[in-house]
Amino acid sequence: MQKFDYLKLHISVLLAGFTGLFAKLISLNEVVIVWYRMLFAFVLFAVMILLMRKNLKDCDALKYCGLGVLLAIHLMFFFGSIKYSNVSIGVVCYSLVGFFTVLFEPMICKTKFSFVELFYSLIAVFGIWLIFNFDASYRFGIILGIISAALFALYTLLNKAVETGKSARCMLFYELLGGTVFMSIFVPVYAHFIEIPAFVPMGIEWLWIIILAFFCTVLLYLLHIAVLKTIPAFTVSLTGNLEPVYGILFAIIFLGEAHDLSISFYIGMILIFSSVFLQSFSKNKKLPL
Numbered sequence: 001m002q003k004f005d006y007l008k009l010h011i012s013v014l015l016a017g018f019t020g021l022f023a024k025l026i027s028l029n030e031v032v033i034v035w036y037r038m039l040f041a042f043v044l045f046a047v048m049i050l051l052m053r054k055n056l057k058d059c060d061a062l063k064y065c066g067l068g069v070l071l072a073i074h075l076m077f078f079f080g081s082i083k084y085s086n087v088s089i090g091v092v093c094y095s096l097v098g099f100f101t102v103l104f105e106p107m108i109c110k111t112k113f114s115f116v117e118l119f120y121s122l123i124a125v126f127g128i129w130l131i132f133n134f135d136a137s138y139r140f141g142i143i144l145g146i147i148s149a150a151l152f153a154l155y156t157l158l159n160k161a162v163e164t165g166k167s168a169r170c171m172l173f174y175e176l177l178g179g180t181v182f183m184s185i186f187v188p189v190y191a192h193f194i195e196i197p198a199f200v201p202m203g204i205e206w207l208w209i210i211i212l213a214f215f216c217t218v219l220l221y222l223l224h225i226a227v228l229k230t231i232p233a234f235t236v237s238l239t240g241n242l243e244p245v246y247g248i249l250f251a252i253i254f255l256g257e258a259h260d261l262s263i264s265f266y267i268g269m270i271l272i273f274s275s276v277f278l279q280s281f282s283k284n285k286k287l288p289l
Contacts (some may be wrong), residue, residue, distance in 0.1 A: 064173075
């Protein structure tokens with residue numbers, strides 16, 4: 001059964017790898033994109049629940065709605081990171097999720113602090129530092145990406161902490177509801193202070209939003225929440241570090257980003273992926289932590 005859970009985890013990471021592309025394919029502001037994404041995902045998922053006649057009673061709705069707000073904020077920073085840099089930079093910054101998981105997990109899940117995992121995670125931090133210092137034009141995007149990684153680590157750990165045996169379906173429904181309500185309130189406030197050029201997608205952008213909402217939100221987070229029931233949060237975050245591999249590959253293939261990346265990016269990326277390998281090796285060998 002757990003092998004199937006690991007398969008679901010890797011499918012969710014593959015879907016996440018596609019997410020960054022939509023930040024470039026959709027011309028809208030990152031805040032508006034997240035609002036459409038949450039709204040469409042909630043509507044699609046609500047229709048699925050009605051058609052399947054599933055029961056959503058006895059859920060801790062308020063907690064899950066709060067997690068949905070956290071998810072929406074993470075997504076705004078993630079899409080903002082890509083908008084102010086590129087897909088490759090945005091998804092590489094996502095690799096810091098493991099580092100923040102190491103810091104947050106002992107406080108949230110009451111687990112033992114691991115200095116070995118912290119050391120391996122700091123290698124990834126050094127990789128980000130290299131990219132930050134040598135690619136000055138992308139610094140704001142990198143800062144947004146780092147914040148996004150911290151928020152997603154927090155989201156993952158809190159999902160695991162509040163999970164009380166309820167179904168992933170129930171959790172996701174209320175998370176999408178919370179995120180949609182929050183974004184529906186936040187967008188007008190944001191637009192009051194910061195000018196948004198356009199609110200309506202153009203042409204094929206509607207299709208990208210639907211794909212983003214269903215495959216890269218509903219299906220992705222159903223899988224993500226489900227695997228947290230059986231797989232440790234650190235392992236989930238660690239496997240999530242494969243997202244940059246997929247994201248960079250897709251960005252090079254579909255957006256031709258290879259020519260935009262400097263040598264410092266590749267050095268930093270090698271350090272980050274080395275960190276992922278070392279953490280995986282530590283887990284598999286069951287080194288004393």
